[in-house]
Amino acid sequence: LEEYKGLSPAEFFYRNREIAGFSNPTRALYQTVRELVENSLDATEMFGILPDIYVEVEEINPKENVVSVRVRDNGIGVPPEEAPNVFGRVFYGSKYKLRQSRGIFGLGVKMAVLYAQMTTGKPCEIRTATPKSDYIYSFKILIDISKNKPIIVSKRKEKNTKRWHGTDVRLILEGNWSGSKNRIAEYIKRTAMIAPYANITFRGPGVELIFKRVTKKLPEPPETGKPHPKGVDIELLKQLISGFKNLKEDPPTLQEFLVTCFDSVGTITARRFLEWAGFDPNVRIDKLRIRDLEKLARRMKEYNEWRRPRATPLSPLGEDLLMKGVKEILKAEFVTAVTRKPASYGGHPFIVEVALAWGGEIKPMERPLLLRFANKIPLLYDEGADVSRKVVDNIDWNQYKVKMPAPLAVVTHICSTKVPFKGVGKEAIADVPEIEKEIENAIKEAARRLRRYLSKKEKEMEVKVK
Amino acid sequence: LEEYKGLSPAEFFYRNREIAGFSNPTRALYQTVRELVENSLDATEMFGILPDIYVEVEEINPKENVVSVRVRDNGIGVPPEEAPNVFGRVFYGSKYKLRQSRGIFGLGVKMAVLYAQMTTGKPCEIRTATPKSDYIYSFKILIDISKNKPIIVSKRKEKNTKRWHGTDVRLILEGNWSGSKNRIAEYIKRTAMIAPYANITFRGPGVELIFKRVTKKLPEPPETGKPHPKGVDIELLKQLISGFKNLKEDPPTLQEFLVTCFDSVGTITARRFLEWAGFDPNVRIDKLRIRDLEKLARRMKEYNEWRRPRATPLSPLGEDLLMKGVKEILKAEFVTAVTRKPASYGGHPFIVEVALAWGGEIKPMERPLLLRFANKIPLLYDEGADVSRKVVDNIDWNQYKVKMPAPLAVVTHICSTKVPFKGVGKEAIADVPEIEKEIENAIKEAARRLRRYLSKKEKEMEVKVK
């Protein structure tokens, strides 16, 4: 007789934690640092705060591979009533919006808390204060795995005399420091490259990396966007319709609904579309049945006259900041950066940025060194499964005067309200055709500038020789 | 002001469905067929039933890409009180055990139901009867996404006059048949290869594939196993301890606990381990505190005298059946198969099986054709990220008298209670060192036999020439 049962989300990810990057003590330590740092950068730069991030790994018990990871930031903190769920409930967070951020799943820090809890039994220790808060709140939190709920082991508050705001998270876990320290250091270094406005200090046994910001200029924070008609489906329509507060008493018309709920849809566009699609613009949306929603969704996707998705939910680095970061970290002889115009796939806006760095301290290699980023997150694993590697390998570099082995590094950065990550561990990006095309065009644009530089250099060499 | 919220599991996978393989209408149609077929094969062969599987794709509305997918099996059916959750609740199923099966996540069919529902609005239609059931139960089910609960649109029962048992699932979805039909046909063909005891009929617009079983011999169904001490952690210990019915009234001793709850631990082994680890074998387990569990988990993982995990939860194909299936499908001149002895990683038993097929109808290729399987599931995507591709590419085939281009196909099959899939879409397997080593050894063992065959063939050719 078969036994049937359900799992809570925490139980599911406890059992399948390798899918989220927690496969062994080496990878888990790396992922823990990553999840905390990405949360801290979101909590600062997305709110106009120049980030000061402090990362510390300590060996608590080297014989047993027990380490402590602490990450502290000067960000917006976590409200005390939200802290337990934010740290103790899988699928809980503040980033479920159409707005570029590093976090997207509401899962990351919970995986780290889970892993620490199952390897050492220790709770997550948090201190946090929101801007202007009178108090600093401290919590020790475990996860009740079978119920997917936080267990508040202890909590207290102290007067916030220094008017601090930010979050300090500490986890004690079984982690293989010697196995992961190089990757962690590389991750921190690349984070500094893509966030040259951040102060980042990283201390670990035998390692100290201090990156001081090379600019006080923050990129424009992204604004929360609305869904685009090209990305619609029946369930989204149902959710948007039920989202209206006075749906029963005062339901909007179909035309009002489109203008209110969707990106880049004005009254004229909405009317034109509805006439083309065969709908009465004045029908009240509470009167629509499933077959109407199915036809509406299908027609919205088919229609080709929509304005393209707006890029206000995106926050690219921009060519200046990207060049600054790449110059500072790679110490190359030549750097050029390209930020493409906004594009979109399936209704999601995206921007591709690419930098090429040549010479200087870059060593010659048989294939270009590839540094991948998505929503300002450095991606260090699964390169073979990533669309950027595929594009870089298909470029005919000879056409750009680059002969292998060559001291060439390619930096790719994809910003989107929906980066097509292949897994919840956020390591590789799927080869969505629109994105692949944009990466290729961006690289070629940058490569043409590199070619001009290398031709000029070649001529100067010829002159010297003569 | 930040907005914090939680998502239900259904909501999470609705938003991130590409991570489960439902990225576009082409891939989603493939994945839908896959999820249903894998469920049907689990429902038959794991219970000693020779599978009769019928798969049908129909074009409902070609202009709108609307297709219907139906899969019917003669398996153990679904009890009527379980059907709504089984088809309508993410993270619900009967395969959350230590036992080899295709299903592992309790997610697959729900993804297909979700995708159909969001693209056409249509519910999943199910007919099912368990063996000896007096009735056949029919359901139409949708998923309440925000609550992760089934919505029973309709249900009825009819007398089971023909004493049928099995399940018939039909979904209506937006799917790109012309884009995915070749992959689906390949998937069905490879399923027939790895399950040569199954009758499989596949009908679609312009396609009919009928695979008749070439043997009536089913592999031994797997038995549910217990966790192994090498795979333990604090949370698992807590779960096992709280699993005891009379924990308060009559708690077992630590020694009894180890013998009862763990694989391959007898009384003597348990006692020896506890003395080595520094525990009193007679302490009652309800007296253990977190710090004791932390020490116990750590010592269990460190101890090297455990018996290796038993392979009774596994169900490999075996060399005879594997050779039969490969011969039948690839029509090669030479086939050899190797089923390795059981091995383990992190406390999980696994068995690697490999077949090499050479010549006959196999076309010469620059690199060997690779057909990957895991728990009898054909894996057709993400080959570049899979451990088997890595191993096959690192073999020096010249040593085995194979010069490229060569008509060589490598079939790899990994069976485990925990296949280290890289994602919930089950396409690529991570390069866990123990598994990588076993695949390499299996291929080399088979390659030595291929070499003998090719040498013999070479000599015969030389004799002919003379």
Ligand SMILES: Nc1ncnc2c1ncn2[C@@H]1O[C@H](COP(=O)(O)OP(=O)(O)OP(=O)(O)O)[C@@H](O)[C@H]1O
């Ligand atoms: N350092 C921090 N400062 C402020 N808020 C934080 C911080 N760390 C986490 N949070 C809050 O906790 C929530 C949950 O974090 P978590 O890492 O689990 O998910 P996420 O960042 O939203 O998405 P992802 O799973 O992709 O990382 C965040 O959305 C954010 O609201």
Ligand SMILES: Nc1ncnc2c1ncn2[C@@H]1O[C@H](COP(=O)(O)OP(=O)(O)OP(=O)(O)O)[C@@H](O)[C@H]1O
């Ligand atoms: N054709 C079928 N016959 C009998 N039981 C079935 C059938 N299809 C599904 N089930 C039951 O429904 C459950 C849920 O199926 P689902 O595909 O969602 O998850 P799973 O197969 O357990 O795991 P996975 O997500 O890896 O596929 C199964 O565990 C099984 O108990």
Ligand SMILES: [Mg+2]
């Ligand atoms: Mg996060």
Ligand SMILES: [Mg+2]
């Ligand atoms: Mg399944």
